[in-house]
Amino acid sequence: MRSFLFLLGSSRLGGNTETLARNAAENLPTNVEQQWFNLATLPLTDYADRRHVPGNRLHPAPEGNEKLLLDATVAATDIVIASPTYWYTVSSSTKRYLDYWSDWFDIEELGFKGRMAGKRLWVITALSEEPHQADALIDTLRRSAEYLKMEFAGALTGNGSKPDDVLADTEAMANAKVFFASV
Structure with missing residues (x-):
């Protein structure tokens, strides 16, 4: 059974990226589990980065929000990074989440890298009117997927700066309806 983890990386609740992601998710089959985290x-x-600090325990056991996100990440078959494009890349909260993957790689008993192989990584982002503004964001996540031997399943982009702008991007809204069509 497919299980989608949606990670919302916007600092604005209900922003354009989230709106686009929720519209795309409405078209997932009903038997697909969805879990959403902001x-x-x-x-x-x-x-x-504790790797080269003498005397530090290299990787403390994940707890709290880190453990919650780790458990959800390894349990999902599909991970959807829904981050607005900020300065040509992912938001700071999304980047921080991805940084934690570095620790999870090195906790041997997790087998994180092996457990990520074969999962699908999807990208959803809203950006301003500049056509190639999200290229670096998409490339970063595509490369991350390749490194982990994940399938990069695609990127959905939409235009929107002010609240609900993305709803007027008819091409993005049409693409949202079919974004998960291969599921």
Whole structure:
């Protein structure tokens, strides 16, 4: 059974990226499990690279929001990163979540890298009117998927800066209806 994890990376609740993601998700088959997390309401501490710090326990056991996100990530068959395009890349909360993947790689008993292989990574983003503004964001996530031997399943983009602008992007809204058509 397919299980979708939607990770909302906007600092604005109900923003254009979330609107686009929810419209796309409405078209998933009813037997597909959906789990939604807003990264702004599940804060993670700033990522600290502990690999080369003498005397530090390398990777403390994940707890709190980190454990919640880790468990949801490894349980899902499909991960949807829904992040607005900020300065040509993902939002800070999305980047922080991805930074934690580095720790999870190195916790041997998790087998994180192996467990991610074969999952599908989807991208949904809203951006301003500049046509190629999301290229770096999409490339970052595509490369992350490749590194983990995940399938990069595609990117859905829409235009919108002010609240609900994306609803006027008729092409994006039409693409949302078929974005998950292969499921």
